[in-house]
Amino acid sequence: MKDVLRGCLLMLFINVLQGQELRVEVVDAQGALPYANVWLEELEKGAPTGNDGVAVLTGIPKGRLTLVVSFTGYTTYRKRVRIGEGQNVVQVMMQPMESLDEVVVSGTLRPVSRMETPVPVEVYQPTFFKKNPSANIFDALQMVNGVRPQVNCNVCNTGDIHINGLEGPYTLVLIDGMPLVGGLASVYGLSGIPNSLVDRIEIVKGPASSIYGSQAVGGLINVITKDAELVNTLSFDSFYSDWGEWNVDLGFKTGVGKVADVLTGVNYFNYDTPVDNNGDNFTDLTLQHRVSVFQKWNFKRASGKAFDLAGRFFYEDRWGGEMQWTPEFRGGTEVYGESIYTRRFEVMGNYELPFAEPVMLNFSYTDHDQNSVYGDTPYLATQRNGFSQLTWNRDLGMHGMLVGTALRYTYYNDDTPATANDAGDAPDEVFIPGIFVQDEMTLNKKMKWLVGARLDYDKRHGTIFTPRTAFKWSVTDNDILRFNAGTGFRVVNLFTEDHASLTGARDVVITEDLQPERSWNVNLNYLKKIYTSKGHFIGLDLSTWYTRFSNVILPDYDTEPDKILYSNLDGYGVSAGMSINADVMLRSGWKLTAGASVMDVHNVEDGERFRPVLTERFTGTWGLSYSVPFWDLDIDYTGNVYGPMRLPLLSDLDPRSPESPWYSLQNIQFTYKGFKGIELYAGVKNLLNWTPDQDVPFLIARANDPFDKNVTFDNAGNALPTPDNPYALTFDPSYVYASNQGIRTFFGLRYDLN
Structure with a gap:
C-alpha cells in the first residue's frame, strides 16, 4: 500500500514539474497551415506546426499566457489564452496579410503598414479580382464597394470611375503613384494594363489634394x-x-x-x-x-x-x-x-x-x-x-x-x-x-x-x-x-x-x-x-x-x-x-x-x-x-x-x-x-x-x-x-x-x- 501511495505521489510530482500541455491547431481558408511558428511570449517557448497544422507544447504552467502565431504572408495572431489542467486546445484561423496588414503608400506618400497609417486605405490584391476575371481594371473595379465604373455612352461605351456617388472627374487615377490617367484617358488609361503585372490596387475615399493636387477631390485609385x-x-x-x-x-x-x-x-x-x-x-x-x-x-x-x-x-x-x-x-x-x-x-x-x-x-x-x-x-x-x-x-x-x-x-x-x-x-x-x-x-x-x-x-x-x-x-x-x-x-x-x-x-x-x-x-x-x-x-x-x-x-x-x-x-x-x-x-x-x-x-x-x-x-x-x-x-x-x-x-x-x-x-x-x-x-x-x-x-x-x-x-x-x-x-x-x-x-x- 505504501508503494502504491509513493507511486501516486511521484506521478503527481512529475506532472507538476512537467506542467500542462497546449495543443495549437493552425488553419487558413484552405485548411491546415503547416510550418507556422507558435510561440508563448512570457515563456519564450515555441514550436512549428506539422503537416497537419498542429503544434504541441508541453510543460506549460497554469495561468494566462500570450500566444503568438506567425507565418509569412499572414497577419500575426496574438491572444491571451488560459492554460488549465491537462490538455488545452486552441484553434487559430490565420488571416492573409493582404486584407489587413499590407504596406501602403497612397494615403501619405510614405510606405507604412495599413494598420498603422492614420489615413484609411483599402487594398485589393490580384487574387481578389480573379474571383470574377475581367479584361481590364476599369471593369474589375465593379467588385469594390463604393466604386462604380460608369458607362457613359450606349454606342461607344466609354466611361469613368465613380467613388461614393461622385462623378469621374472627382476621382484621381494613378499608376505607381503617377497621375497618368485623366482627361482623354478616363477609360483608355485603365484599359490594357496587364492584370498579371498588377501587384495591388490601393483606394482612398475622400479628398487627397494636400498630397496629390488637383482632381483628388472625391478619392484616388493607385494601380501599383x-x-x-x-x-x-x-x-x-x-x-x-x-x-x-x-x-x-x-x-x-x-x-x-x-x-x-x-x-x-x-x-x-x-x-x-x-x-x-x-x-x-x-x-x-x-x-x-x-x-x-x-x-x-x-x-x-x-x-x-x-x-x-x-x-x-x-x-x-x-x-x-x-x-x-x-x-x-x-x-x-x-x-x-x-x-x-x-x-x-x-x-x-x-x-x-x-x-x-x-x-x-x-x-x-x-x-x-x-x-x-x-x-x-x-x-x-x-x-x-x-x-x-x-x-x-x-x-x-x-x-x-x-x-x-x-x-x-x-x-x-x-x-x-x-x-x-x-x-x-x-x-x-x-x-x-x-x-x-x-x-x-x-x-x-x-x-x-x-x-x-x-x-x-x-x-x-x-x-x-x-x-x-x-x-x-x-x-x-x-x-x-x-x-x-x-x-x-x-x-x-x-x-x-x-x-x-x-x-x-x-x-x-x-x-x-x-x-x-x-x-x-x-x-x-x-x-x-x-x-x-x-x-x-x-x-x-x-x-x-x-x-x-x-x-x-x-x-x-x-x-x-x-x-x-x-x-x-x-x-x-x-x-x-x-x-x-x-x-x-x-x-x-x-x-x-x-x-x-x-x-x-x-x-x-x-x-x-x-x-x-x-x-x-x-x-x-x-x-x-x-x-x-x-x-x-x-x-x-x-x-x-x-x-x-x-x-x-x-x-x-x-x-x-x-x-x-x-x-x-x-x-x-x-x-x-x-x-x-x-x-x-x-x-x-x-x-x-x-x-x-x-x-x-x-x-x-x-x-x-x-x-x-x-x-x-x-x-x-x-x-x-x-x-x-x-x-x-x-x-x-x-x-x-x-x-x-x-x-x-x-x-x-x-x-x-x-
Whole structure:
C-alpha cells in the first residue's frame, strides 16, 4: 500500500514539474497551415506546426499566457489564452496579410503598414479580382464597394470611375503613384494594363489634394505594378467568352546581367462580333481591338538606392453603331457609327538621388492621340501630361516628416471651339507648380496624428491652399479608430472628349469662366478584427463621411435638350453617407467579403435641392468563396447591387423612366488547381441576364433616325412633336447607366512559372 501511495505521489510530482500541455491547431481558408511558428511570449517557448497544422507544447504552467502565431504572408495572431489542467486546445484561423496588414503608400506618400497609417486605405490584391476575371481594371473595379465604373455612352461605351456617388472627374487615377490617367484617358488609361503585372490596387475615399493636387477631390485609385525582381519568371492568363471576347495577359521577367531586372507585360483584347439582342439595330456592346505593351526596369545600383523606369504603349480601335456599319461609312451620313482610334504612350519612373538624405525624384509623361468620329462629326485631339515630384522623407524622433515639390504640365488641343479663339488655333497649355509638407507624429504606442498642407499656383486661378489632418487611435490590438478632415480642389479641365463620348450628339457649352471646385471633408473610420475561440475570423471596416463642395462645376442636361451647359453652381453640393465592409473566414473553408454603401449626393441652388444624374443612393457588393481541397477546386460567387439613379431625359414628353431600377449583376466561377503551376477556370457572368433595356420602351432615342433627318425643329432649335416623332426627341444615346451585355459563359487558363 505504501508503494502504491509513493507511486501516486511521484506521478503527481512529475506532472507538476512537467506542467500542462497546449495543443495549437493552425488553419487558413484552405485548411491546415503547416510550418507556422507558435510561440508563448512570457515563456519564450515555441514550436512549428506539422503537416497537419498542429503544434504541441508541453510543460506549460497554469495561468494566462500570450500566444503568438506567425507565418509569412499572414497577419500575426496574438491572444491571451488560459492554460488549465491537462490538455488545452486552441484553434487559430490565420488571416492573409493582404486584407489587413499590407504596406501602403497612397494615403501619405510614405510606405507604412495599413494598420498603422492614420489615413484609411483599402487594398485589393490580384487574387481578389480573379474571383470574377475581367479584361481590364476599369471593369474589375465593379467588385469594390463604393466604386462604380460608369458607362457613359450606349454606342461607344466609354466611361469613368465613380467613388461614393461622385462623378469621374472627382476621382484621381494613378499608376505607381503617377497621375497618368485623366482627361482623354478616363477609360483608355485603365484599359490594357496587364492584370498579371498588377501587384495591388490601393483606394482612398475622400479628398487627397494636400498630397496629390488637383482632381483628388472625391478619392484616388493607385494601380501599383509588380517589382521586376520579385515576380514569376513567366505568367500567362487568357480567357474566352461565348460573346466572342478574347483576352490574353502575358508577363515575363528577364535580367540584364547585374544591371537590372526587366519585367515585360503584353495585353491583347479582341471583340469583333456585333450583337443586337434588344433589336434597336445598334450594337449592344462596342467592338474593340486593343494591344498594350508594358515594360518596367528595376536597376541595381551599387548604393542600393532605388531607380525604376517603366513605359507603356497602347493602341485601340473601337466602334459601335448601326449593325450594318463598316469602316467605309466612317464620318459619313449614310450609316451611323462612332469610331475611335487611340494611340497612347506613357513613361514613368523614380530615382533616389545620391545624397545621404532620402530624397526621391518621381516623374511621368503621357502622350495621347485621339482620332474619333461620332456619326458625321470628327473629333481629333491630342493631350500631353508631364509630372515631376521631388520628396524628402525622414523620421525625426516622434515625427515622420515629408516635404515635397511638384510640377504638373498639361497640353490639350482638339478640332473644336474649345481650343480656338479669334486668331485661330489656341491649345490649352498650363503649368501648375506646388509645394507640400506633412508631419506624421507618433504621440504614443496607440496614437498617431498627421497634419499636412499643400500650396499650388495656377495662373488662371492664383494660389490654391489645401490643408488636412488625420488621427489614429489603436484602442486595442484589434480595434482601430481613425478621423480624417481636409480639403480638395479640382482645376477646370473640361476636355471635350469626355462629353462628346458621353452622348455623341449633344453640344458642350461653357457658360462662364469656371472657377476651381473646392471641397471640405470629414471622415470617421472604425476597423475591428474578431478572432473566435473556434478559429474563425471576422474583420469589419465601417466609415461615415460628409463632403461639402463649393463652386461645383455642374452639367445641365435639362435646360436645352441638345446641349450640355456647364457653369459653377451658385450654391453648394454635398456627398454624405455610410459604408461597411466585412471579411469573414471560417475554419470550414468558406470565405465571405461583402460591403454596402448608403449615400446622399445632392446639390442646393437658390434654396432648391436636387440630385445630379447618374448618382446612386445605395451600392452593395459580395464575394462568397469555398475551397474543396479534395478536388483541388475553388468556387467563387460574386455580385453587386445598385440602387436607382436619376437619368437624363430629353423632354417632358420622353416616355422613359426618369430613374433607373434596382439591379444586380451576379457571377459564378469554378477554378481547378490540380496541375502544378496551372489553373483552369470557367463560369457564368450576369447570371440573371439583366440588361438596362428591360421595362423601358427604348434606350437610344431616335435610333431609327440617328442623323435627325426626319426631326422637325422650331426657330429656337427645339424638336417638335410630329406623327413620326410623337415624343419630340432627337437622336441621343446618353440614357445609359450600365452595360447592355447579357448572360455569358467564359473559360480560361492561367500558368505561372516560378
